[in-house]
Amino acid sequence: MIIINSAAYVIPEFQSELGAIPPCMLPLGNQKLIQHQVKLLRKFENERIIVTLPLSYKLTLGEKSLINELDIDTVFIPDNFSLANALIYAINMFESYEKNIRILHGDTLIYDLPNQLDVISVARASTDYNWETVIHDLEKSSNLVWAGFFTFSDKNILLRSLSLSNGDFIKAIHLYGEVIVTNNLESKEWYDLGHINTYFVSRSKITTQRSFNSIKIEDGILYKSGNPSIKIIAEAHWLSDIPSRLKKYTPQIIESGRNDKDTPYYAMEYLSFLPLNEIYVHGRNSIFFWSMQFDLLNNYFKDSVLNAEELKKINIIEIEEETRRLYFDKSIKRIATYLNGIGEDFNSYGFEINEDFFLVKDIVSDCLDRTDKLPVIHSIMHGDLCFSNILYDSRSQRIKVIDPRGINSLNEMTFYGDQKYDLAKLAHSVLGMYDFIIAGRYQIKRNNKNNEVIEFELDERLRNIQRLFVDRVFIDHVSVREIMPLVVLLFLSMLPLHSDRADRQKAMLLNAIRIYKFYVLD
Numbered sequence: 001m002i003i004i005n006s007a008a009y010v011i012p013e014f015q016s017e018l019g020a021i022p023p024c025m026l027p028l029g030n031q032k033l034i035q036h037q038v039k040l041l042r043k044f045e046n047e048r049i050i051v052t053l054p055l056s057y058k059l060t061l062g063e064k065s066l067i068n069e070l071d072i073d074t075v076f077i078p079d080n081f082s083l084a085n086a087l088i089y090a091i092n093m094f095e096s097y098e099k100n101i102r103i104l105h106g107d108t109l110i111y112d113l114p115n116q117l118d119v120i121s122v123a124r125a126s127t128d129y130n131w132e133t134v135i136h137d138l139e140k141s142s143n144l145v146w147a148g149f150f151t152f153s154d155k156n157i158l159l160r161s162l163s164l165s166n167g168d169f170i171k172a173i174h175l176y177g178e179v180i181v182t183n184n185l186e187s188k189e190w191y192d193l194g195h196i197n198t199y200f201v202s203r204s205k206i207t208t209q210r211s212f213n214s215i216k217i218e219d220g221i222l223y224k225s226g227n228p229s230i231k232i233i234a235e236a237h238w239l240s241d242i243p244s245r246l247k248k249y250t251p252q253i254i255e256s257g258r259n260d261k262d263t264p265y266y267a268m269e270y271l272s273f274l275p276l277n278e279i280y281v282h283g284r285n286s287i288f289f290w291s292m293q294f295d296l297l298n299n300y301f302k303d304s305v306l307n308a309e310e311l312k313k314i315n316i317i318e319i320e321e322e323t324r325r326l327y328f329d330k331s332i333k334r335i336a337t338y339l340n341g342i343g344e345d346f347n348s349y350g351f352e353i354n355e356d357f358f359l360v361k362d363i364v365s366d367c368l369d370r371t372d373k374l375p376v377i378h379s380i381m382h383g384d385l386c387f388s389n390i391l392y393d394s395r396s397q398r399i400k401v402i403d404p405r406g407i408n409s410l411n412e413m414t415f416y417g418d419q420k421y422d423l424a425k426l427a428h429s430v431l432g433m434y435d436f437i438i439a440g441r442y443q444i445k446r447n448n449k450n451n452e453v454i455e456f457e458l459d460e461r462l463r464n465i466q467r468l469f470v471d472r473v474f475i476d477h478v479s480v481r482e483i484m485p486l487v488v489l490l491f492l493s494m495l496p497l498h499s500d501r502a503d504r505q506k507a508m509l510l511n512a513i514r515i516y517k518f519y520v521l522d
Contacts, residue, residue, distance in 0.1 A: 006106025007052035007077035007086040013196040019284030023107035027278035061457035082167035101152045107194030108148030114185045121149035123190035147190045200272035225265035236266035238406030277387035277435035304379045323418040325409045331489045338495035367485035381417030387429035424486040430469045454510040484519035
């Protein structure tokens with residue numbers, strides 16, 4: 001039996017970032033920590049995995065589905081129980097022939113889990129938290145501490161030790177060791193995610209990145225390079241040269257140029273803040289929290305609009321021509337490329353919506369017509385203002401934007417563009433559920449007419465956040481609903497970009513149809 005011990009809520013510092021969640025539900029690389037933990041624990045074949053959770057914690061529909069997919073059991077522990085008492089409760093909840101017990105703390109990730117029994121995993125820690133210390137090593141400025149993974153060969157002796165410990169887990173481990181000798185085994189790949197500082201240090205080491213770039217983080221500086229090189233150069237140019245009023249929304253760029261491999265790169269301060277996509281998908285933040293995020297984004301939109309003096313210095317016709325290329329040429333070309341790749345014809349492929357059959361080409365045409373009727377909002381355009389590129393600093397209550405596009409469809413570096421595109425990118429995260437698709441939190445089902453549809457398991461809190469977003473005015477004279485046809489086009493135009501994931505392409509195509517049905521036709 002394996003127990004992931006997560007029966008308490010994260011510390012208050014975390015709750016200001018993510019709401020009240022158990023540590024195993026912390027976000028890490030587009031997934032929840034528990035997904036990483038279970039994947040590693042599956043090395044112990046045929047052993048039941050149990051996760052303990054606070055009794056007061058209510059699983060969302062999505063979390064219930066995730067627990068089922070992971071094929072693990074849950075035990076809800078009364079909130080006032082100590083760790084030792086929680087383990088007694090959990091072990092006794094399941095009648096098991098297994099004598100062996102393995103325990104992993106819910107805020108811990110260890111890639112080199114020991115196979116042996118009667119082992120305490122230890123690791124080197126250089127920070128001064130209240131860990132159980134095995135060895136003080138002043139020469140190396142580190143201590144050897146308990147790493148949060150324990151294995152036991154005798155369940156009954158463990159239960160006895162826990163019962164005699166008077167609720168003290170550390171004492172229980174020592175009592176067990178008086179009966180059965182335990183060994184300390186050092187883990188080299190240990191990540192403690194239970195403290196705010198160690199969590200962000202661990203995140204910086206477990207970095208997810210796309211194929212087109214390479215990210216390195218050293219001494220508080222993030223170095224970014226990769227291909228296509230023009231993209232890296234354009235990002236550096238945008239971050240360096242945008243108007244001063246927008247600098248407060250970006251990390252400080254330190255340098256840019258070419259490295260010793262003659263590859264373009266730039267270096268900027270590393271900000272250990274959570275991106276909004278992980279907060280949206282994995283957090284339990286209140287409506288008030290999200291109202292504040294939308295206020296901050298509203299300020300960013302207002303500051304990004306070009307003023308009268310700036311409008312005099314730019315070529316407005318050029319911006320409007322680029323806007324049409326971005327919306328019209330890219331949308332039609334990319335959806336045609338995708339359909340051709342799956343053996344379908346752009347002129348005949350379609351979907352049934354509300355009793356009627358809609359050709360994809362007609363959906364594209366309708367969305368383009370609706371978008372074309374809206375005014376072009378001349379602005380400093382980020383170009384990829386989705387949740388994953390917006391960081392939230394909870395201490396100063398500010399947002400930072402990263403990974404700007406900085407380039408137009410002709411591969412010319414520019415700041416300028418139509419602000420509707422940035423709002424559409426934002427909407428594709430909030431209403432379009434893009435980040436849920438990337439995290440795999442969706443289902444494709446067949447409706448009562450046997451047509452495939454995409455579904456997201458939304459609770460009332462998320463629905464209220466979406467209603468709040470729809471009602472918010474980010475751009476004068478353009479509502480969120482009015483830019484939803486552009487969101488449909490965004491999902492359709494990104495299909496060829498996910499050619500390595502046919503499942504994700506299908507999800508995005510069906511999602512474009514969902515958005516068209518509920519936000520454009522209705």
